[in-house]
Amino acid sequence: MSEIIELARRARVASYALAEASRATKDAALRAMAAALRANTDAIVAANAKDVAAAREAGTPESTVDRLALDPARVDGMAAGLEQLAGLNDPVGEVVRGYTLPNGLELRQVRVPFGVVGIIYEARPNVTADAAGICLKSGNAVLLRGSSSAAASNVAIVAVLRDAAEASGLPADVVQGVPTDRAAVKELMQARGLVDVLIPRGGAGLIQTVVSESTVPVIETGVGNCHVYIDADADLDLGLEILLNSKVQRPSVCNAAESLLVHAAVADEFLARALPALAHAGVTVHGDPTVVAASKHLGGADGAAATADAAPVVANAAPVVAADEDDFGTEYNSLDLSAAVVGSLEDAVQHIRRYSSGHTDAIVTRSQAAARRFTQAVDSAAVVVNASTRFTDGGEYGFGAEIGISTQKLHARGPMGLPEMTSTKYVVTGEGQLRT
Amino acid sequence: MSEIIELARRARVASYALAEASRATKDAALRAMAAALRANTDAIVAANAKDVAAAREAGTPESTVDRLALDPARVDGMAAGLEQLAGLNDPVGEVVRGYTLPNGLELRQVRVPFGVVGIIYEARPNVTADAAGICLKSGNAVLLRGSSSAAASNVAIVAVLRDAAEASGLPADVVQGVPTDRAAVKELMQARGLVDVLIPRGGAGLIQTVVSESTVPVIETGVGNCHVYIDADADLDLGLEILLNSKVQRPSVCNAAESLLVHAAVADEFLARALPALAHAGVTVHGDPTVVAASKHLGGADGAAATADAAPVVANAAPVVAADEDDFGTEYNSLDLSAAVVGSLEDAVQHIRRYSSGHTDAIVTRSQAAARRFTQAVDSAAVVVNASTRFTDGGEYGFGAEIGISTQKLHARGPMGLPEMTSTKYVVTGEGQLRT
Structure with a gap:
């Protein structure tokens, strides 16, 4: 034996x-x-x-x-x-x-x-x-x-x-x-x-x-390619706080955010604030073409956070780089974030269905209809409305002990x-x- | 693709x-x-x-x-x-x-x-x-x-x-x-x-x-080597009814009994009634040496159901044969039943731990302590006290539908x-x- x-x-x-x-x-x-x-x-x-x-x-x-x-x-x-x-x-x-x-x-x-x-x-x-x-x-x-x-x-x-x-x-x-x-x-x-x-x-x-x-x-257990989706009806201040907390509060863990989705209706305004903030926090953004274009706009002469150079967004900060297809399916566990602009809530749902590992995905919105639709359509272990992805945890959920997070x-x-x-x-x- | x-x-x-x-x-x-x-x-x-x-x-x-x-x-x-x-x-x-x-x-x-x-x-x-x-x-x-x-x-x-x-x-x-x-x-x-x-x-x-x-x-789903254990404190009338129902009411299904265990203290009395009844019902008993000896005793001159021949137990009925080691682990799904005499409730538990498929195991007893001990120690999907094994079923449990029985x-x-x-x-x- x-x-x-x-x-x-x-x-x-x-x-x-x-x-x-x-x-x-x-x-x-x-x-x-x-x-x-x-x-x-x-x-x-x-x-x-x-x-x-x-x-x-x-x-x-x-x-x-x-x-x-x-x-x-x-x-x-x-x-x-x-x-x-x-x-x-x-x-x-x-x-x-x-x-x-x-x-x-x-x-x-x-x-x-x-x-x-x-x-x-x-x-x-x-x-x-x-x-x-x-x-x-x-x-x-x-x-x-x-x-x-x-x-x-x-x-x-x-x-x-x-x-x-x-x-x-x-x-x-x-x-x-x-x-x-x-x-x-x-x-x-x-x-x-x-x-x-x-x-x-x-x-x-x-x-x-x-x-x-x-x-x-x-x-x-534990593979987390977690998304934060900023809805057209999002409170953008709240969205930025939730995004930053989800991404940088402890980037090495499975409930940290790895991907940002932004509704096109608020993309310009949100990215103009989020990209410099992410860069300041040391986050390298792997953006789709729209996000990369927004970063260039910011980096250029008329950007709010404009600097002398076209890139990076902020002097001495992390850059925005072009995402390839693999980025959206990647759990970085580091100060990296994939980012894309989506045309609608439904597009966000489709993106999440395709790329999410089914751990934790969050929406930031003031719309009851959008929150209801997102929580119904996104099939992940945790679906979060207006809070950080980082709460998916046995201790935070009040379980007192945790052997792992089942995905x-x-x-x-x-x-x-x-x-x-x-x-x-x-x-x-x-x-x-x-x-x- | x-x-x-x-x-x-x-x-x-x-x-x-x-x-x-x-x-x-x-x-x-x-x-x-x-x-x-x-x-x-x-x-x-x-x-x-x-x-x-x-x-x-x-x-x-x-x-x-x-x-x-x-x-x-x-x-x-x-x-x-x-x-x-x-x-x-x-x-x-x-x-x-x-x-x-x-x-x-x-x-x-x-x-x-x-x-x-x-x-x-x-x-x-x-x-x-x-x-x-x-x-x-x-x-x-x-x-x-x-x-x-x-x-x-x-x-x-x-x-x-x-x-x-x-x-x-x-x-x-x-x-x-x-x-x-x-x-x-x-x-x-x-x-x-x-x-x-x-x-x-x-x-x-x-x-x-x-x-x-x-x-x-x-x-x-669905493999059932189910036991009926007749305790020292069993109501033997009830035990016989439960055994027969568990075995013969529909022998081809997974919640039918496949094995009988009898406490030594009541073995002679119970087997003297059960073996002829099983034989009449067409059940071939695959017995351990004690069960086989009991059947020979019954078949002999002084057995209650004695016949002219030493075996089978009852004329024109199914015989008692000697079990080999494989019998106790076998799900017959037919009119066959393995049977053994055990020295104690603990021996019954040990036997069930060794051979049961973890589907349904039943005890017949009037003793609260024995029922409590059996239901605690036997780790099967269903542990039954004083009832037929045949009740392990989504319909019987009131579920209204059943896709199968998980083991x-x-x-x-x-x-x-x-x-x-x-x-x-x-x-x-x-x-x-x-x-x-």
Whole structure:
């Protein structure tokens, strides 16, 4: 038997005990895990230092090294996250619906854990504690397959979490690490029946691999090509604030805006203000011909923000460049923004249907009809009226915890909290009912 | 572009119009489709006669031919099913949850159609109308891939349904048939992004193929290795009635019982009554050594139902044979039943965890503690106390329609009605909220 199959079988056995654990037991384990992380901060930081040194030696970009690095404050943050989970309601046992059938059978649909969950994730080692905690609280045994670049950190964290779980009366195997070699992840993706759900967390490449190679059911997370559409009836001040917040408040994350659409009726006025503001914020705009023309107009002699040179729009600021077809489908995760002028709300909808990743798309408008039409026609996990795209997040939605943001339509869509980490079963109670 | 990709793209375009159609429009289309089926009964029955003749020529078993055959009454049944759908609530637009966030954002989670659904199914042509109706009512464009043995019937039915949909103001492409060749089904399974969900309906082989080869998300349906466990505290009269109803009322379906477990404390008494009753009903029992020994005892001189011969249990009735390991994992769909004696409720739970397909498992007991323990520990789509396994069904559960019974944990578990044919999206409405 391969190591992965063996790990998965142990997870299954542990999952039976965990599924029946009371909320009190699970919360005590989460608090014990938090305390153990704090108590073992030195060992965890020391293990992490090896990963950081290896990453630097391999020439890893410093931004990636920063995501990998742990210090006592970050370990404390992991512990605090586990304590926060202990304060949340237990989704297991919630009655989703229930009624009595005409024949007297009492039917209840009740939340139950999935059983065994696999998480495949990239560099950040804090995901190890977050994912373990969310799975434990929702009653799922977890197989954690982190990045090889964080291997030493993850081994140290998993060891601490397992000991704490066991000391709280749960099987240690409710949390297990998975070897980081490629063969192991392939086996994990083929462990249908042993692993109930796989959740990839990371870049588009990782998610694509898991989605196409896994026979285990997958919940796809986190690719966000998010749009902000400035309607003909938009309050343009509001539109500019929402656009800037959506784009620059944290450009590296999946709910940041990647594309601007502007209704032709307000394009001149809006772009005359937005392009300089974006440029000041360091955003490179990849514009369609209309947007590029508007930027040249601004850059020229009669532009409001005119400078001596034709381009860039603003001296010492980011330029407007011509978009190619690929730009509109690109999730930049950087200070880049594609931009196009559309002839109508319907054209905006068509554009979004064609290019959106179905994560979050926003309209800015004062028109009730336009808002209604946009929210009906745009089929994304989150459709936003007059607010920043950046709110699509389990914490912002009040879920208290988030395992990721689903961009698929099956099972869960949008931010996934604890209830989304469960399945249901029907419990049917009778007194001898027979089918006729 | 391949034909399947072209069909899927047309389905996507049609799905936009269908997603926005009012309940009134959809219900009118369902009623028009029902009327059109009735009006075209002769043409449908004539097309079906070709399929039936070809099946007989190919030496198809008469039971399969019966499932394939349509007559005016069966066509009328399809029409009545569509009319019944028109009377059900529209799941689209239902607000699943909604509240106002601390920052004033109004958040609503709303049911929306999946978009494009693919159904892959076997012989029975009435599934064509049922599946088309359920998809239409839930706002999904459907690609119907039926069996090649029902090709002429399905082409005729799809043509009638498309014409009626179009006459009602919906795009004809809300319902499309898919060629029955193997290349087409392979392409359908790879059409990720174009097809939102695939639902295989049929035998275990079909489902296994789709589950392992599809990159499109799949909802697995309908494999049922269902158990009836007779507890130490069971009312044995009730137990026998429930066992017989679960096994013989309709043995070919997925919610029929396939395995009997009896607590050792009541095994002698229960088997002494159950084995003759099962034999009389024509059920072949595949017993573990204890069950086989009990049957020999019955068959011997001092058995209550003793006969002149040592076996079978009852003269001219079905025998008790020794089970091999495979029997306990087998979904017979016939008048066969595996049977074992277990030492305890926990042993029954262990047995069910090992062998159950997670469809429906029942306990017969008067003990509240045993019922509670069984319903907690057994993780199946339906866990039943003191009633027949045969109730796991969308109609029996009051859903009004059923596309299948999900035996997976993701998205939907158990009978799937109209709400299970939808996804959700978050609609978030603000007045300029920005993320800080």
